[in-house]
Amino acid sequence: MPTINLNGAQKNYGVNSANAVSDLDLEIRDGEFMCLLGPSGCGKTTTLRMIAGLENLSGGEIRIGERVVDSVQEGVFVPPEKREMGLVFQSYALWPHMTIERNTDFGLRLRKLPKAEREARVEQVMQALDIAKYRDRYPSQLSGGQQQRVALARMLAVNPGVLLLDEPLSNLDARLRLEMRAELKRIHKEFKTTIVFVTHDQWEAMTLATTIAVMNNGTLQQMGTPNEIYDRPANRFVAEFVGSPPINILELDTSDMTDIAREAAVFLSARHPSLKGIGAIGIRPEAIGYTADKAQIPPGSFGGEMIVTGVLPTGGSWILELRSDNNTLFLTTSVLPRVEPGSKTHFYAETSALHVFDKTGMRISEADALLRAAAIN
Amino acid sequence: MALISEAAKAPPATDAVRQPTAWQGWRYRAKVASREPTTLIGLLTALLFTYLIAVPIVSIVLDAVRVQFGHERRLGKDIGDLTTYYLDRVFMSPVSVDLFWRPLFNTLTVAIGAILLSLVIGGILAWLISRTDMFGRRWFATALIVPYMLPAWTFALAWTTLFKNRTVGGQPGWFEAMGLTPPDWVAYGRFPITIILALHYTPFVLLLFGSALRRFDSQLEDSARILGARRYQVALKIILPLMRPALLSSMVLIFAKCLGEFGVPYVLGLPVKFEVLSTSLFRSIASRQTGVAGVVAASIMIIGIITLMIDARLVREARRFVTVGSKGSMNRQNRLGNMRLAATVFAAAIFVLSVGLPLMTLFLSTVMKMPARFTLDNFTLDYWIGTNLNTVALQTGVLLSPDLWSAAKNTLTIVGLASLTSGILGLLVGYVVIRTPVRALSVYLRQVTFLPYLVPGIAFAAAYLSLFAVPRGPMPALYGTVTILVLALIADQMPYASRAGISAMTQLGKEPEEAAQIAGAGWFRRMISIVIPIQKGSLVTGVLLPFISGIKGLSLFVILAVPSTDVLTTYSLRLVDYHYTQAANAVVLMIAAIAYLGTLAAQKLTKTNLAEGLGS
Numbered sequence: 007m008p009t010i011n012l013n014g015a016q017k018n019y020g021v022n023s024a025n026a027v028s029d030l031d032l033e034i035r036d037g038e039f040m041c042l043l044g045p046s047g048c049g050k051t052t053t054l055r056m057i058a059g060l061e062n063l064s065g066g067e068i069r070i071g072e073r074v075v076d077s078v079q080e081g082v083f084v085p086p087e088k089r090e091m092g093l094v095f096q097s098y099a100l101w102p103h104m105t106i107e108r109n110t111d112f113g114l115r116l117r118k119l120p121k122a123e124r125e126a127r128v129e130q131v132m133q134a135l136d137i138a139k140y141r142d143r144y145p146s147q148l149s150g151g152q153q154q155r156v157a158l159a160r161m162l163a164v165n166p167g168v169l170l171l172d173e174p175l176s177n178l179d180a181r182l183r184l185e186m187r188a189e190l191k192r193i194h195k196e197f198k199t200t201i202v203f204v205t206h207d208q209w210e211a212m213t214l215a216t217t218i219a220v221m222n223n224g225t226l227q228q229m230g231t232p233n234e235i236y237d238r239p240a241n242r243f244v245a246e247f248v249g250s251p252p253i254n255i256l257e258l259d260t261s262d263m264t265d266i267a268r269e270a271a272v273f274l275s276a277r278h279p280s281l282k283g284i285g286a287i288g289i290r291p292e293a294i295g296y297t298a299d300k301a302q303i304p305p306g307s308f309g310g311e312m313i314v315t316g317v318l319p320t321g322g323s324w325i326l327e328l329r330s331d332n333n334t335l336f337l338t339t340s341v342l343p344r345v346e347p348g349s350k351t352h353f354y355a356e357t358s359a360l361h362v363f364d365k366t367g368m369r370i371s372e373a374d375a376l377l378r379a380a381a382i383n
Numbered sequence: 384m385a386l387i388s389e390a391a392k393a394p395p396a397t398d399a400v401r402q403p404t405a406w407q408g409w410r411y412r413a414k415v416a417s418r419e420p421t422t423l424i425g426l427l428t429a430l431l432f433t434y435l436i437a438v439p440i441v442s443i444v445l446d447a448v449r450v451q452f453g454h455e456r457r458l459g460k461d462i463g464d465l466t467t468y469y470l471d472r473v474f475m476s477p478v479s480v481d482l483f484w485r486p487l488f489n490t491l492t493v494a495i496g497a498i499l500l501s502l503v504i505g506g507i508l509a510w511l512i513s514r515t516d517m518f519g520r521r522w523f524a525t526a527l528i529v530p531y532m533l534p535a536w537t538f539a540l541a542w543t544t545l546f547k548n549r550t551v552g553g554q555p556g557w558f559e560a561m562g563l564t565p566p567d568w569v570a571y572g573r574f575p576i577t578i579i580l581a582l583h584y585t586p587f588v589l590l591l592f593g594s595a596l597r598r599f600d601s602q603l604e605d606s607a608r609i610l611g612a613r614r615y616q617v618a619l620k621i622i623l624p625l626m627r628p629a630l631l632s633s634m635v636l637i638f639a640k641c642l643g644e645f646g647v648p649y650v651l652g653l654p655v656k657f658e659v660l661s662t663s664l665f666r667s668i669a670s671r672q673t674g675v676a677g678v679v680a681a682s683i684m685i686i687g688i689i690t691l692m693i694d695a696r697l698v699r700e701a702r703r704f705v706t707v708g709s710k711g712s713m714n715r716q717n718r719l720g721n722m723r724l725a726a727t728v729f730a731a732a733i734f735v736l737s738v739g740l741p742l743m744t745l746f747l748s749t750v751m752k753m754p755a756r757f758t759l760d761n762f763t764l765d766y767w768i769g770t771n772l773n774t775v776a777l778q779t780g781v782l783l784s785p786d787l788w789s790a791a792k793n794t795l796t797i798v799g800l801a802s803l804t805s806g807i808l809g810l811l812v813g814y815v816v817i818r819t820p821v822r823a824l825s826v827y828l829r830q831v832t833f834l835p836y837l838v839p840g841i842a843f844a845a846a847y848l849s850l851f852a853v854p855r856g857p858m859p860a861l862y863g864t865v866t867i868l869v870l871a872l873i874a875d876q877m878p879y880a881s882r883a884g885i886s887a888m889t890q891l892g893k894e895p896e897e898a899a900q901i902a903g904a905g906w907f908r909r910m911i912s913i914v915i916p917i918q919k920g921s922l923v924t925g926v927l928l929p930f931i932s933g934i935k936g937l938s939l940f941v942i943l944a945v946p947s948t949d950v951l952t953t954y955s956l957r958l959v960d961y962h963y964t965q966a967a968n969a970v971v972l973m974i975a976a977i978a979y980l981g982t983l984a985a986q987k988l989t990k991t992n993l994a995e996g997l998g999s
Contacts, residue, residue, distance in 0.1 A: 020822075060897050062415050062820065065403050078403040078411040085418055086900045093901045099894035103916045112912075113902035157898075164902065 008071030010034040010057060010168065010200075016065035017052050017224075026052045027224045029066070034168075039194050039201045041215035043208060045247065049224035050204045051096075054170050057202065058093050059086035092161030092199075093170040096177070098153045100145035106156050107132070107141040113164035131159045134196070135189075151182040155189075162197060171203045175210060187213060208248050212236070220244045238374070242367040245288045251325055251336045253288045253361070264333040266310055273308045277357075278376050285365035293359035294337035296326065296351050309354030314345045328353055416820050419906045425815035425824045428808065432831045435874040439846035440684070440838065446849050447677030454674065469674035473682070482675060483682065486663040493577050493648075493659060494641035498634050500581035504733060505588025506630075511726050512589070513596045516716045518727040524593075527730065530737040531586035532982045533975040534935035534952070536646030538579040540971055541741035543650060544748045544964065546570040551654045553962030557744075557755035572657035579647050582737040584637045591636075595629035596622075628697050635694040642687055643839025645938040646952075650959060660686075661841045661938065668845055668942055677849065680842040688837045742975070745968045766965035781966040790954035790970075797865055797950060798933035801872035805880040806926030808873070810918060813884025818893070829885065836878035840938035847871045848942055863945045871939055876929035883928070887921035923988055931981040935974055 012032040018025045027049040034040050034057075042050035055061040057068065059076065067077035075084040100109055110132060114124040132138040135155040145153055154174060161169060171190075175183045191214060194201055205211055211218050212232045220227040220235060220243075228240035239245035245253050256267040270287050295303075303309055312335065316327035324343050328335045328351070335353065345351055362373035403411070416422045450464045458468055473483045511517045512524050530538075546565045547556030558565050568574050599622065607617045645661040652662060660683050667676035719726055748754065749766050763769070768780040781787050812832055816825045835843055847870070851861040861867035891914070899913045915922070937952045944953045951974050958967035 058901060079407050081410045081414055083415050087903045087905055095894045097894055099898040101895055101913060116903045
């Protein structure tokens with residue numbers, strides 16, 4: 007399947023309502039496994055449905071390769087049934103009055119393939135997804151995980167160029183979800199399909215995607231590989247949305263700055279006087295170390311002293327809650343913490359672990375190189 | 384120097400180019416809308432319902448303010464000129480008391496009496512059934528709904544069979560025959576009408592209030608108990624306030640139903656000249672007072688519309704109190720202790736009063752020669768299957784009368800045709816309302832098909848009469864034809880049919896259809912392979928429920944039917960008018976049986992609760 011391009015795609019429901027999706031540029035290349043990630047209501051499902059043709063645009067256009075399939079300006083609209091895509095719904099949307107086999111067969115029948123070919127294809131897909139044994143059952147007789155596989159099989163049977171998945175794993179329990187993630191990765195390899203996957207679950211996005219597009223309020227926030235998204239979030243929204251426990255944000259531009267933030271400001275202006283207009287600093291919990299002995303703090307680190315107010319085991323690792331008078335920091339550690347709640351401790355973070363944002367919340371990327379250089383020295 | 388951040392891209396230069404012009408947006412939407420027949424079907428149905436629903440209503444309102452045939456001379460104006468004569472006559476003139484104000488007062492008092500009585504009885508029963516360990520709760524839950532499945536004037540006929548006194552000729556009532564003459568106020572007028580309407584609409588309270596009680600989250604109650612509230616405090620401070628919307632809503636619905644009720648006041652009110660709005664309207668139409676009828680009909684409509692607007696408001700308010708708990712829905716029961724038997728006897732007594740006694744009376748009256756004489760030689764099957772009877776007309780038992788069978792045939796064809804059509808149209812309307820990208824069309828269709836609900840059947844029939852009695856444009860005069868009955872019935876049933884269709888389509892959701900679309904199925908294919916097979920059940924209900932309500936319906940037919948288009952209900956009313964009491968009762972029993980069995984069948988078929996078909 008050629009590259010899919012969204013140019014300035016826009017959607018609003020009704021004249022006076024806010025845009026569900028506004029001015030979205032998105033490129034989905036052949037063979038990609040792209041995740042649309044964002045909180046609920048951010049427009050990711052709308053985007054997916056626009057690509058499928060189930061949602062009409064309010065502005066902009068969608069191209070598949072050179073072919074315009076949807077454009078308000080040019081007055082073009084190719085209906086979903088002619089776009090040759092596959093879509094797995096969050097609710098699976100299996101047809102309740104058809105058996106599993108008929109559900110899988112439906113698309114092939116529409117394409118008027120010869121019977122033998124259809125049967126072979128249905129068999130192959132049902133085997134691949136391990137649902138052949140349910141062929142004569144009805145959807146209501148299957149469990150959620152099985153239904154989910156049927157929904158996938160139904161779409162894979164017609165071998166679509168693009169497979170669109172709308173939070174397909176959100177209704178499954180934790181174990182099944184893990185299995186299905188592996189399954190999806192395998193399908194992506196085996197069927198060599200382009201996959202566009204909508205989720206609000208960052209772990210799902212991180213583990214599955216080759217490219218993640220983070221969305222909020224109907225606009226694209228950042229597009230990149232999972233590592234880029236996590237290590238170099240383009241703005242505070244992305245930084246705060248991705249990562250659990252969430253990133254610690256120190257506001258610098260408020261008049262009643264917290265003491266930690268004030269330390270951070272002093273720290274940065276002492277070392278990097280060229281950095282100006284900083285609004286906030288982010289530090290990931292796992293980038294923060296702690297020690298009772300001040301001498302052990304690596305030189306050149308940013309840090310301070312706080313009181314341990316909570317030790318929360320998460321099984322295999324721990325979250326520590328540190329507080330000063332008016333500030334809270336979370337840090338994670340995989341070593342059993344030997345601190346008592348109520349005791350004072352020093353915390354620190356290496357310069358290269360700081361994410362620096364300007365007053366509008368955008369990442370100051372020039373700061374990265376400076377801070378990295380400082381860490382090396 | 385402030386640093387430029389990486390993601391703060393300059394806004395795309397093409398922004399102005401990208402924003403589509405109004406014309407481009409319109410062209411695109413038109414293209415999307417015209418791609419499928421949904422919108423075309425929507426436009427056609429919208430046109431149809433404008434003609435069948437909106438136009439008649441407008442027409443009767445216009446009748447109210449325009450000079451009617453026969454009044455040109457008196458008013459010194461031409462037919463069709465604007466006049467306030469009819470408004471004056473109905474609201475201000477010396478006869479206004481008889482035409483409007485007393486009927487209005489009677490309607491209001493009867494309705495309020497019926498509401499209070501049914502609230503008390505229904506409220507207690509609902510509580511007993513859903514919250515206590517009364518004996519036979521499950522059986523009562525179904526049995527006490529039966530009065531609603533039967534036509535209301537079944538009870539009116541049973542009442543006259545028992546209490547008719549010497550004020551009116553014909554066969555006397557049982558009490559009169561036994562030498563106990565019931566006073567007029569017991570036999571006719573306000574008292575019996577109120578009692579009968581109350582018994583008939585008690586199931587409303589039972590269903591609405593009962594289902595609210597059952598869905599009530601007991602965790603809310605438990606929290607109060609844990610905090611130390613006593614039982615009566617919980618009932619007063621927690622349960623009752625939360626139940627208020629359900630209670631108010633059933634009150635308003637009963638009021639709306641009473642407003643349009645025709646059969647009961649006709650049978651029981653006429654002998655003592657006790658008039659309500661619907662009978663007053665009927666009298667105006669019967670005496671060809673078209674303008675006056677227009678004013679009265681419009682007044683009934685306006686009262687109906689106001690009532691249902693209040694109800695809509697209450698429903699919206701009720702949504703604020705969504706108390707449906709997944710876990711805590713009510714399954715706990717209050718132990719009645721020694722009151723258990725008493726409660727059961729009370730429920731049984733209500734059942735006997737509202738179902739057993741009336742039906743038994745009606746049945747016995749059809750097999751007894753002389754009223755209230757319970758000797759073996761007094762029983763006969765002549766009224767059902769007798770021949771060569773010593774009467775002026777109807778010299779055979781009713782089952783052998785060709786009139787009955789032609790009425791039955793008419794009923795089946797008229798009601799059957801109308802229900803089938805409205806069922807199918809309902810599903811189509813549901814589909815268009817949910818699916819069309821043209822929002823205005825969806826809103827209009829939803830509202831226009833709901834309009835007849837606001838208009839009591841008798842006023843709606845009057846509207847039809849006003850529009851179709853004379854030829855207009857390409858439409859010939861339809862009065863006296865089967866067509867006008869079918870059309871009026873379709874329009875009258877559209878609120879239920881379209882609501883059923885809309886809710887069925889909402890429940891289906893768009894995803895199964897979208898999945899088929901993605902798989903490559905075009906519109907017709909999706910209809911045939913996906914939508915219709917899945918909606919089979921609701922299509923059957925959408926036909927069956929209107930059919931039942933049509934079979935027992937009276938108010939539409941009584942105005943629009945003529946002897947040649949008699950249906951079972953009007954036939955039995957005619958028999959009442961001619962004092963063939965036994966035959967009339969027999970026909971009513973048959974109607975009741977059909978309505979009851981039909982409802983049961985609908986419930987079985989669709990495995991739904993009656994509460995959903997409540998409005999029909």
